[in-house]
Amino acid sequence: MSFRQNLINARSHIVFLVALGCGLTLVTYIESGLQEESVHVVEEVPDAIAAFEDVTPLPLAITGVSTPEDLEYAAIAWRYFQNNTNPDTGLVNSVDNYPSTTMWETGSYFVATTSAQRLGLIDEAEAVDRIGLALDTLIGMRRFDDLLPNKAYNVNTGELVDYANQAAERGLGWSALDIARLVGALGIVQNNYPVLAPQVADLLAQWDLEQMIEDGQLIGGNIREDNLRRDQEGRVGYEQYAAKAMMLFGYDMYRAYRAEDNLMVQDVEGLPIPVDTRMHRGVTPAFTVSEPYVFDGLEFGFDARSLRFSTAIYSAQEARYANTEILTAVSESHIDVAPYFIYSSVWGGGSPWSVMTFTGERMDSKRTISTKISFAWDALFGTDYTRELLAAIAPLGDPERGWPEGIYEIDGSTNTSVTVNTNAVVLASLSFRAHGPLLRVDR
Incomplete structure (x- = not known):
């Protein structure tokens, strides 16, 4: 074609x-x-896409107001950023008191700051100062091979680091998905704060974004034995979310946006679940999590396809609860024990509700009722079930630290890891409830 x-x-x-x-x-x-x-x-209409024609999109739950309870929850989330922003660089720790960050997490900070200002937790001047300082640091930071941002940076110094937060002279390469997520956040920044548009333009002018786009696809840069290898990045869900972000700045992402080219459908709890046909990192069958779909809705606003996909993904989680009485709100998340990061899927690794590590090993005992996904589904769809999720999550909020990752399904104990991404999604969710998607400017 x-x-x-x-x-x-x-x-x-x-x-x-x-x-x-x-x-x-x-x-x-x-x-x-x-x-x-x-x-x-x-x-x-490809057969896989046709499977979603019978999915009736759920109505969005924008209320136009913030309740006192919403603002209390938002203040808890904002505490994370008050505690974890470096005053010199303006960058934010990825995990509470751990001074490392990625471009994805920096994008989360910009989303959180914009949301906090919309909710009245900070004024516009503070939002501009915070984001402006971080932009200045990003502009001055050294890039991988002078092309694109490295995969990780030290929050305190702005140095290129490895995943152990140790200085790495050349760096690790670049993540196209992480950079695209930040590019989308930059679109939100320049639309909400026009005064920062020149800094956004200066930053993007430094990055050779063409290096991470090839034939309409996202391309990551990975170091293998000191050699740079260029690999396609993104699977169904994440790939389309990242494509939308790049399209905001006019980049041609025609293949990345076409979910149907790499789409299969798996039945989970009687719902069609979109799953990528390609392997995850070349190791295990790809997985479907809630994360990219809620980001799409909260930040950009759904399109017709992503709303149907999101409705099915949410509804499968509600159906699991109806069938098992187990509260279910799954996505990728940090955990407070090794290996410290998991993907709790709706479908993945060959079966429904699997939990996988970065390397594709099963770790179902760490399935978490996710704080960020509970808040996000409630803001987007506002059903009786999402209110049950929030009722379970609400006691976890720590006014001194922020919101932890959630509740371990197996025994009801708290997943105590506290992260930038979860607290950013809580803020974006509460902002969405009152104001709609972040890319919509209320002026």
Whole structure:
């Protein structure tokens, strides 16, 4: 299929950019050639996509107000950022008191700050000062091979580091997904704080983003035996979320956005679950988690496809509770024991509800009722079930530290790890309830 036809086929999913006022160059290019063809944008509906035609999208639960309880929960989440922001660099620890960060987590900080300002926890001047300082640091930081941000940095010094937060002269390479997540957050920043747009432009001008895009796909850079290897990054869910972020700045992500090219459907609790046909890191069958779907809704606003996918993914978790009486809100998360990071899936590694480590090993005993996913589903859909999730999570909030990752399903004990990503999602969720997606500017 031709490049041009692929763009046409993706048209129905990128139209959301028009409403947001972003990515106008790409949309204009697509529209200019459609004319009479536009009545039949998609000539064939692949079988995997057709499986979602019977999924009735859930209505969004934007209320337009914040309750006193919402603001109390938000203040707890913001405490994390008050505790973990370095006053010199403006960067934020990825985990409580651990001075390392990635571009993904820096994006989470910008999302959290924008959300906190919308909720009235800080004023616009503080939001601009905080984000502006971090942007200055990012502009001045050394890049991997002078191309793109390294995979990890020391929060206190801005140095390139390895995953043990030890200085790494050359660095580890770059993560296209992490950078794309930050690029999306930069779009949110410049739309909410026009005064910061010149700094955003200066930063993006330093990054050779073309290095991480090839034939409409995301490409990561990985060091293997001192050699740089370029690998396609992203699986269904994460790939489309990252593609949307890059499209905000006019990058051509036609293949990354086409979920149907690498899509299979797995039945979980009677719901069709979108799963990537490709292997995860070349080791295990890919997995489906809630994370990229809730990010899409909270930050950009769903498109027709992602809303159907999200409805199915959420509904499977609600159905598991109905069938087993086990509260279920799963995604990737930190845990407070080795190996410290897991992927709690709706489907993954060949079966439903599997929990996997970074290397693909099963660790189902650490399935967590996720704090961030409980808040996110409640903000997005606001059902009786999401209110039960929040009732279970609410006692965990620590006014002195922030929100921990959640509750271990196996015994009800607390997953005590406290992270930037979870507290950012709590803030974004509470902001969404009152104001809608972050890329929508209320002025």
